[in-house]
Amino acid sequence: MATIKDVAREAEVSTATVSxxxxxxxxxxxALRARVLSVxxxxxxxxxxxxRNFKRGRSQLIALVVADLANPFxxxxxxxxxxxxxxxxxxxVVFNSDEKPDTEKQILSRVRMLGCDGVLLxxxxxxxxxxxxxxxxxxxxxLYGRSLNRDNMDTVTLDNREAARLATNYLLDLGHRRIGxxxxxxxxxxxxxxxxxxxxxxxxxxxxARPEHIRSGDFxxxxxxxxxxxxxxxxxxxxxxxxxxxxxxxxxxxxxxxxGLRCPEDISIVSTDTVSGPGGLRPQLTxxxxxxxxxxxxxxxxLVDRIxxxxxxxxxxxxxxxxxxxxxxxxPATE
Amino acid sequence: MATIKDVAREAEVSTATVSxxxxxxxxxxxALRARVLSVxxxxxxxxxxxxRNFKRGRSQLIALVVADLANPFxxxxxxxxxxxxxxxxxxxVVFNSDEKPDTEKQILSRVRMLGCDGVLLxxxxxxxxxxxxxxxxxxxxxLYGRSLNRDNMDTVTLDNREAARLATNYLLDLGHRRIGxxxxxxxxxxxxxxxxxxxxxxxxxxxxARPEHIRSGDFxxxxxxxxxxxxxxxxxxxxxxxxxxxxxxxxxxxxxxxxGLRCPEDISIVSTDTVSGPGGLRPQLTxxxxxxxxxxxxxxxxLVDRIxxxxxxxxxxxxxxxxxxxxxxxxPATE
DNA sequence: AATACTCAGCGAAACGATTAGCTGGAATAT
DNA sequence: ATATTCCAGCTAATCGTTTCGCTGAGTATT
Numbered sequence: 001m002a003t004i005k006d007v008a009r010e011a012e013v014s015t016a017t018v019s020x021x022x023x024x025x026x027x028x029x030x031a032l033r034a035r036v037l038s039v040x041x042x043x044x045x046x047x048x049x050x051x052r053n054f055k056r057g058r059s060q061l062i063a064l065v066v067a068d069l070a071n072p073f074x075x076x077x078x079x080x081x082x083x084x085x086x087x088x089x090x091x092x093v094v095f096n097s098d099e100k101p102d103t104e105k106q107i108l109s110r111v112r113m114l115g116c117d118g119v120l121l122x123x124x125x126x127x128x129x130x131x132x133x134x135x136x137x138x139x140x141x142x143l144y145g146r147s148l149n150r151d152n153m154d155t156v157t158l159d160n161r162e163a164a165r166l167a168t169n170y171l172l173d174l175g176h177r178r179i180g181x182x183x184x185x186x187x188x189x190x191x192x193x194x195x196x197x198x199x200x201x202x203x204x205x206x207x208x209a210r211p212e213h214i215r216s217g218d219f220x221x222x223x224x225x226x227x228x229x230x231x232x233x234x235x236x237x238x239x240x241x242x243x244x245x246x247x248x249x250x251x252x253x254x255x256x257x258x259x260g261l262r263c264p265e266d267i268s269i270v271s272t273d274t275v276s277g278p279g280g281l282r283p284q285l286t287x288x289x290x291x292x293x294x295x296x297x298x299x300x301x302x303l304v305d306r307i308x309x310x311x312x313x314x315x316x317x318x319x320x321x322x323x324x325x326x327x328x329x330x331x332p333a334t335e
Numbered sequence: 336m337a338t339i340k341d342v343a344r345e346a347e348v349s350t351a352t353v354s355x356x357x358x359x360x361x362x363x364x365x366a367l368r369a370r371v372l373s374v375x376x377x378x379x380x381x382x383x384x385x386x387r388n389f390k391r392g393r394s395q396l397i398a399l400v401v402a403d404l405a406n407p408f409x410x411x412x413x414x415x416x417x418x419x420x421x422x423x424x425x426x427x428v429v430f431n432s433d434e435k436p437d438t439e440k441q442i443l444s445r446v447r448m449l450g451c452d453g454v455l456l457x458x459x460x461x462x463x464x465x466x467x468x469x470x471x472x473x474x475x476x477x478l479y480g481r482s483l484n485r486d487n488m489d490t491v492t493l494d495n496r497e498a499a500r501l502a503t504n505y506l507l508d509l510g511h512r513r514i515g516x517x518x519x520x521x522x523x524x525x526x527x528x529x530x531x532x533x534x535x536x537x538x539x540x541x542x543x544a545r546p547e548h549i550r551s552g553d554f555x556x557x558x559x560x561x562x563x564x565x566x567x568x569x570x571x572x573x574x575x576x577x578x579x580x581x582x583x584x585x586x587x588x589x590x591x592x593x594x595g596l597r598c599p600e601d602i603s604i605v606s607t608d609t610v611s612g613p614g615g616l617r618p619q620l621t622x623x624x625x626x627x628x629x630x631x632x633x634x635x636x637x638l639v640d641r642i643x644x645x646x647x648x649x650x651x652x653x654x655x656x657x658x659x660x661x662x663x664x665x666x667p668a669t670e
Numbered sequence: 671a672a673t674a675c676t677c678a679g680c681g682a683a684a685c686g687a688t689t690a691g692c693t694g695g696a697a698t699a700t
Numbered sequence: 701a702t703a704t705t706c707c708a709g710c711t712a713a714t715c716g717t718t719t720c721g722c723t724g725a726g727t728a729t730t
Binding site: 026056 | 716719
């Protein structure tokens with residue numbers, strides 16, 4: 001690989017001049033510039049980004065750390081983030097913490113070593129898991145989807161309580177009273193808020209959830225499947241379920257079909273944060289959706305801003321509002 | 336950020352010693368080593384990967400360039416690749432060429448500038464699109480899924496002809512004779528081979544495909560939807576379709592449901608390279624599958640080997656064999 | 671004509687790590 | 701006692717680029 005020195009020697013100028021030409025950072029006479037350019041062309045020279053980054057103290061890399069790459073929701077996040085990140089002139093390094101705090105820890109130290117300029121993080125640990133980091137030691141970070149009880153970080157999240165309320169109210173409107181839930185882990189604010197929203201909505205109508213109708217999942221298909229199987233083979237099973245995310249809703253569907261139950265005839269299902277069940281397949285989930293692309297764009301806007309302007313601006317917490325999307329996974333209660 | 340010099344000064348040793356400690360590259364007496372380690376800890380020092388990479392002439396980065404991040408097939412590839420890559424000690428930089436040769440070109444030049452150590456590439460252009468690259472200028476590259484007519488590159492692909500043959504034979508066995516296809520673009524070997532395999536299988540049984548029953552898609556849901564709509568509203572529509580990939584099969588499903596047609600009662604569908612339709616949703620696609628994880632692992636094995644041993648070993652072309660997975664998207668022909 | 675400015679381009683330091691080659695002292699061999 | 705070997709650690713060069721500060725020639729100002 002040709003270096004800037006090769007170009008300088010060949011064009012009989014200094015490396016400073018070559019640098020000025022490729023960066024347009026100082027005036028170079030047309031004649032010299034042309035000579036330099038032609039040598040660059042002849043040698044097939046391309047400046048080493050590695051050396052540049054080293055010198056400039058940045059990497060043009062943004063890390064995206066998601067909780068579960070096998071979850072279509074995060075796949076879509078990767079898709080959206082890649083587009084935005086490259087539009088900002090960065091490249092996207094993708095990591096999968098697989099919902100494991102320890103893995104996440106390793107990833108974060110790797111991210112730091114790589115010198116990523118910023119991190120978009122879906123945190124998987126609970127509040128205590130994160131040491132307070134001094135900013136001089138960690139690259140700018142924006143939390144996505146889940147938040148930690150910190151007031152000094154940028155976050156982009158969903159109004160989870162409202163999402164659960166929307167979903168639950170819809171079930172209540174259909175006449176359901178025995179409403180259960182496959183909930184998310186409660187060490188995450190996402191799990192707590194979605195559950196709280198559901199309870200909220202029910203008690204606002206004087207309905208009380210039965211504790212045994214509320215089971216905890218881990219956001220994944222497999223566990224939701226087994227938990228739902230357990231829950232639904234009981235004789236006093238709920239007539240409707242609020243499932244805390246889309247992937248788990250698929251697990252529930254599978255459990256239903258294994259148990260010979262039909263959706264929506266036997267059980268109504270609503271979920272949040274859906275894998276928009278690809279058109280044509282039945283049943284289509286009724287779900288709350290949030291504007292993933294806008295959320296991602298906003299998160300990266302905050303991140304890039306932070307990268308470029310440091311800590312001058314106070315942290316922001318942007319909350320997006322979900323909306324209910326009707327499918328055909330719910331029916332009126334029949335009791 | 337603390338540097339190696341800060342550590343050296345604080346521990347009253349030379350930077351060489353610090354380097355020896357963190358890399359275990361030379362003997363350091365227990366006393367000194369302990370002193371250095373404690374200073375490292377106190378300062379929260381982590382070696383700058385950027386400087387390291389610069390010095391060592393590598394980046395510990397592997398680029399993954401896929402054709403369409405919105406396609407669940409490639410999402411799964413990202414998932415599998417991330418796991419393997421990080422197990423090898425690299426990090427994964429993800430790019431989306433979005434099936435656009437021009438975008439791919441920009442991406443590749445970016446990859447080169449970033450100094451990625453290797454590239455796993457799903458090529459989107461036709462053969463002519465790729466200049467012959469001299470290896471000294473390009474990082475090691477493994478082609479994935481699609482091949483180019485080159486004998487000097489590592490490739491990991493599927494036996495596409497066989498996949499199409501499997502799928503088509505299944506339809507023929509069910510008695511279908513009016514078999515159509517939503518095919519893939521023919522500038523890709525994937526498209527050509529899958530179509531050829533289908534024609535093969537049919538003519539082996541003395542059946543001829545009607546040209547108007549064969550339409551070209553672009554691997555995406557949307558286009559498959561419109562093309563299928565067109566095709567299926569004709570009065571002499573086919574009784575079965577071979578769809579060249581999973582995402583397009585979903586588009587076809589949507590078209591069916593829009594047209595009031597049922598699958599499999601009215602139209603049977605088989606596809607290749609499926610988005611394994613999440614359990615519980617109906618109908619489950621009948622499809623040929625290929626071992627994505629093994630393929631990905633193999634591709635990265637080749638790549639890492641190439642990175643570590645250069646061009647000493649001749650290029651390898653690994654071809655995987657698909658298998659037929661039965662769902663319930665096919666029914667016997669009724670004519 | 672002397673002084674001050676401008677300008678194009680150059681020289682060399684710096685970024686943070688690795689590493690070849692060196693050094694001075696202790697241990698061992700003769 | 702002298703020579704040899706070995707050891708632990710250090711010095712300094714190096715990777716490819718950017719950039720600060722300088723220079724010497726040309727131009728403008730008085």
